[in-house]
Amino acid sequence: MEGSSRSHYSEKEKLNVFNNEFLPHINSMYNFGYRLTLDEDDAKDLVQDTYMKAYRFIESFQKGTNAKAWLFRILKNSFINDYRKKSKEPNKVDYQEVESYYNSDDVDRQITTDLRVEALQNMIGDEISNALNALDVDFRTVIILADLEGFKYDEMAKILDIPIGTVRSRLHRARNLLKDKLSEYAKKMGYKNA
Amino acid sequence: MSHLDNPFSKPSGEKVTCLEMLQVILDGEATEEQHLYFKKHMDACMPCYKSFELDMQIRQLIKSKCCGGQVPDDLVERIKSQVNSIS
Numbered sequence: 212m213e214g215s216s217r218s219h220y221s222e223k224e225k226l227n228v229f230n231n232e233f234l235p236h237i238n239s240m241y242n243f244g245y246r247l248t249l250d251e252d253d254a255k256d257l258v259q260d261t262y263m264k265a266y267r268f269i270e271s272f273q274k275g276t277n278a279k280a281w282l283f284r285i286l287k288n289s290f291i292n293d294y295r296k297k298s299k300e301p302n303k304v305d306y307q308e309v310e311s312y313y314n315s316d317d318v319d320r321q322i323t324t325d326l327r328v329e330a331l332q333n334m335i336g337d338e339i340s341n342a343l344n345a346l347d348v349d350f351r352t353v354i355i356l357a358d359l360e361g362f363k364y365d366e367m368a369k370i371l372d373i374p375i376g377t378v379r380s381r382l383h384r385a386r387n388l389l390k391d392k393l394s395e396y397a398k399k400m401g402y403k404n405a
Numbered sequence: 406m407s408h409l410d411n412p413f414s415k416p417s418g419e420k421v422t423c424l425e426m427l428q429v430i431l432d433g434e435a436t437e438e439q440h441l442y443f444k445k446h447m448d449a450c451m452p453c454y455k456s457f458e459l460d461m462q463i464r465q466l467i468k469s470k471c472c473g474g475q476v477p478d479d480l481v482e483r484i485k486s487q488v489n490s491i492s
């Protein structure tokens with residue numbers, strides 16, 4: 212946390228900020244925690260730890276700035292430090308391998324994807340949720356931040372501590388990987404050319 | 406419309422691809438001008454139209470199916486009481 216511009220809060224102000232600016236994001240925070248850990252109990256602990264850290268470091272939160280992005284950043288860091296090793300990672304893939312694969316000539320194939328809207332329309336909740344959960348956590352994360360939570364490139368760059376260019380390319384690859392997964396499900400459901 | 410009028414154009418003057426335009430739109434980074442341009446462009450570009458529809462459908466599915474569940478009832482209380490105990 213950047214220490215250059217710390218705010219000073221009285222105890223009453225601290226609770227005020229906590230209750231009015233931090234707690235209203237609990238739904239998004241829990242969902243993010245759950246999508247990262249894929250375990251309800253771990254998600255609860257992760258969210259609780261995050262809120263405790265947010266309270267402890269509240270003086271490095273500047274009033275009027277984006278509380279949600281600040282909280283997401285703490286949650287992401289807590290996840291990496293405390294949970295990543297023990298979290299359930301379905302179909303764990305080698306990140307480097309995926310990265311270089313999608314950096315190859317294949318990146319432009321999205322425009323000719325054979326997944327069709329009609330196939331998606333017959334999917335129930337589980338397929339889309341499983342497809343998202345099956346992605347490597349770095350790819351899953353950018354989809355959640357961009358498509359579920361509506362964060363912008365610059366906010367995601369801060370939350371993830373990566374350059375904006377990396378946010379952009381990772382998001383692009385994540386969308387392609389998600390389509391691959393959905394396409395697999397669609398084929399299983401009997402959609403030819405899905 | 407020449408690509409010089411394209412609001413997605415790069416400073417280098419290099420031509421933008423459909424895919425690049427689509428990503429700016431999907432990522433929520435497009436200006437109003439870019440939105441209008443892309444909307445017009447889709448009328449004439451079937452692959453863009455199809456890709457856009459598919460991506461929007463996926464996003465809608467994710468939003469409706471992966472905003473997963475209720476926060477456990479006791480979580481907010483647990484957090485509040487822990488904060489009160491240290492403040």
